[in-house]
Amino acid sequence: MNDIKKAKQYESARMFRQIIPYVGTISEQLEPGTLIVLRGQVPSDSDRFQVDLQCGSSVKPRADVAFHFNPRFRRANCIVCNTLKNEKWGREEISYDVPFKEGKSFEIVVMVLKDKFQVAVNGKHTLIYAHRISLEKIDTLGIYGKVIIHSVGFSFSSDLRSSQASTLEWTEISEENAQKSGVSQFTLPFVARLNSSVGPGRTVVIKGEINTNAKGFSVNLLSGKSKDIALHLNPRLNVKAFVRNSFLQESWGEEERNITCFPFSPGMYFEMIIYCDVREFKVAVNGVHSLEYRHRFKDLSHIDTLEIDGDIHLLEVRSW
Structure with missing residues (x-):
């Protein structure tokens, strides 16, 4: 990892x-x-x-x-x-x-x-x-x-700037997500097609700030063609549950909720790192490893779209 x-x-x-x-x-x-x-x-x-x-x-x-x-x-x-x-x-x-x-x-x-x-x-x-x-x-x-x-x-x-990967390249899907003067204007729901599919070794980084009255938000990695959701991350602040799931063939699977420590709070800044391994996704929040999620969607080469929505202010999205 x-x-x-x-x-x-x-x-x-x-x-x-x-x-x-x-x-x-x-x-x-x-x-x-x-x-x-x-x-x-x-x-x-x-x-x-x-x-x-x-x-x-x-x-x-x-x-x-x-x-x-x-x-x-x-x-x-x-x-x-x-x-x-x-x-x-x-x-x-x-x-x-x-x-x-x-x-x-x-x-x-x-x-x-x-x-x-x-x-x-x-x-x-x-x-x-x-x-x-x-x-x-x-x-x-x-x-x-x-x-x-x-x-x-x-x-x-x-130090961080010197080691940063290039900014995420993405194809416009939602007109509101237009880039003006080289600065991304992130509106929610945010939908973007990644510059390459999320296979083993790929990383997605999401930075944002949680609203002070937030109930929750969601991050989805999915196949734009089939609309299947390979990874659904859903922190629910009102019940302190970090829900993970997949939506395959028009049906949700069994939720996973077990986590050692719920890493989110209203008003906080966060940096979520999603790393794709051969067998699973690995997720860290603010530099601390939070969870693993075994792949349920088998053809990783088809995971090409990122969706983000909920009670947050989205600041930055990157992928490499």
């Missing part, structure tokens, strides 16, 4: 058992698309720890903190997020959905987006925090409190 593994790149990873507090300079400018990955463990006696994206490392006066991520384990079991400006804290944003457990290992992934930070812990979407300080001012990572950190990694947007 090399293609999906490539989606999880941490080029600037540093392995260490770092003494906390840790304060280090971020080697490149944070831009939309940057990933920050921390792997570590919560000690059994931990009461709290924090990860700060800072504007410098000054102590007196204290440097501004653009994003303060602060899990707390005593009294109120919660995650507090905030911003420090001119040595004054702003309004706290508190989440009581705490994925950390004392004595257990964790992986925190902070995805930098245009207008917010999106945080996942152990592969599960955890929270969203809107920017209060511009990304250009952030140059320092600070880690404090009772926590053990094994590694810190960065995947900068420049």
Whole structure:
């Protein structure tokens, strides 16, 4: 599953058992698309720890903190997020959905987006925090409190750009999906014929943002000639089910729903990677492997059309 593994790149990873507090300079400018990955463990006696994206490392006066991520384990079991400006804290944003457990290992992934930070812990979407300080001012990572950190990694947007495949080529099917000035205007339902069929080794990438009141959306890979759906992906946010199925010979098959962790939440940005293997499709969401789906449609060379619809804002579609 090399293609999906490539989606999880941490080029600037540093392995260490770092003494906390840790304060280090971020080697490149944070831009939309940057990933920050921390792997570590919560000690059994931990009461709290924090990860700060800072504007410098000054102590007196204290440097501004653009994003303060602060899990707390005593009294109120919660995650507090905030911003420090001119040595004054702003309004706290508190989440009581705490994925950390004392004595257990964790992986925190902070995805930098245009207008917010999106945080996942152990592969599960955890929270969203809107920017209060511009990304250009952030140059320092600070880690404090009772926590053990094994590694810190960065995947900068420049790294992603250098390894990107070419933009998906597709033949117009729906007139609304016209390309204007070289920029794709994605309207839903989105229907496009792929530049080549989805056979073994082929990858489709879909990027989007889920509506805040979303109930669900669907992604279909199908044969444009027969209208058979080889792969139907249907995340249902209202019931937290990731449904998979096929529509063959004018009939739906048996649904598959089993999944370790439902990877979607209202308002979140996502990147879904669909990789076609010889025996199955493999799907990853935001760099984390989510599921496999065994082929039911036998002639993969006829899978030539992509359909997307539902409660999302579609940002980008690519295939190679």
